[in-house]
Amino acid sequence: MKTESLASRTRLLSPSPTLAITAKAKQLKAQGHDVVSFGAGEPDFPTPEPIVEAAIKAMRDGLTKYLPTPGMPALREAIVAKLERENDIRVSPEQVIVSCGAKHSLFNSFMTLVDPGDEVIVIAPYWMTYTEQVAIAGGKPVIVQTRHEEGFQPRREDFEAAFSSRTKAIVINSPSNPAGAVLSRETLEWLAEQAVKRDFWIISDEIYERLVYGASAVSPASLGPEVADRTVTINGCSKSFSMTGWRVGYAAAPIEVAKAMSNLQDQVTSNATSFAQAGALAALQMDPMDIEHMREEFEGRRDLILKLLRAIPGVQIETPMGAFYALPDIGRFLSGGIPDDSALATFLLEEALVATVPGSVFGAPAHVRLSYAASREDIERGVARIGQALARLSA
Ligand SMILES: Cc1ncc(COP(=O)(O)O)c(C=O)c1O
Structure with missing residues (x-):
């Protein structure tokens, strides 16, 4: 061939x-x-036992059929409650789309927001999937380099040099893979201001948010309604609950973006696995102390x-x-x-x-x-x- x-x-x-x-x-x-x-x-x-038990019970109870594409209603509601409780983000269940892992939620986001030729700012060191998915969507990743000796914190002047009339979005990953860098509130506020002023999207991958050591991760969508209106918050169960193989992630986005993501997912995977969603629901209902x-x-x-x-x-x-x-x-x-x-x-x-x-x-x-x-x-x-x-x- x-x-x-x-x-x-x-x-x-x-x-x-x-x-x-x-x-x-x-x-x-x-x-x-x-x-x-x-x-x-x-x-x-x-994976913690209550999560495993919930999925087994769901399977035994017959939760083995198609579900609504954007997710089981109870799980979408639990995500809404989690975002409000832990991230100071206010969304309705219709703004939440459950997918097959945060990686899938990211793919839906890029396919929904990025047109061929659009530029997406990615802060290096970065998780390779960002640049690859941007490229699949036809976009161009624009790299903002950070420095080891500065704790991998980005400099404003490097963003200024990266912004252009084609800037469509920026990817934020705090804490980050692979540097473990946590962006300061000040940096995020400045970036949010730029997003509003220059009219671009923020795609915030918060998959490591719970794994912080003496720092706290700020969610860009909590920085005010104007910012929330242009932010897609991505998260999932893989890292916080040790559920990598379950493949459950989610995005919370402005309603028009969420609808478009759901339409896209409808034609690609439909719902994330039904009983894995029951496990994810149990995960979100666990006491964080557990x-x-x-x-x-x-x-x-x-x-x-x-x-x-x-x-x-x-x-x-x-x-x-x-x-x-x-x-x-x-x-x-x-x-x-x-x-x-x-x-x-x-x-x-x-x-x-x-x-x-x-x-x-x-x-x-x-x-x-x-x-x-x-x-x-x-x-x-x-x-x-x-x-x-x-x-x-x-x-
Ligand atoms: C930064 C980052 N985001 C997302 C993911 C993928 O998460 P999921 O298993 O929910 O697809 C990973 C996995 O390595 C990651 O490092």
């Missing part, structure tokens, strides 16, 4: 640069090597991985304030033999049997991402091996 016979949009998609390293890690594991993996972007806790132990454990692991990474001469890392990723600067170790972060990640896998993700995947060259959604024992073993391998490299 000739690849030219595939639709041209397939050529817009970049093959995942992590695939090669993941495949290699799997191969080494299959050969019996003891690989420590810092690659996974998902909590390692089981899942606090997961946040606390991630905070402890963050402190541990930071301490261990900082003890390696030449590794630099700022304190991530949220999510479950560490993004150390490994620029000091790059040279002729190991020219970039991809080569360093391959070196760490081959020499130290530790899987990391090269930073260039996220628009952060000279960094590697380590997910600390791994046991404390693995964190200790894995970072010790990284330290030894880097010491050999320096020598």
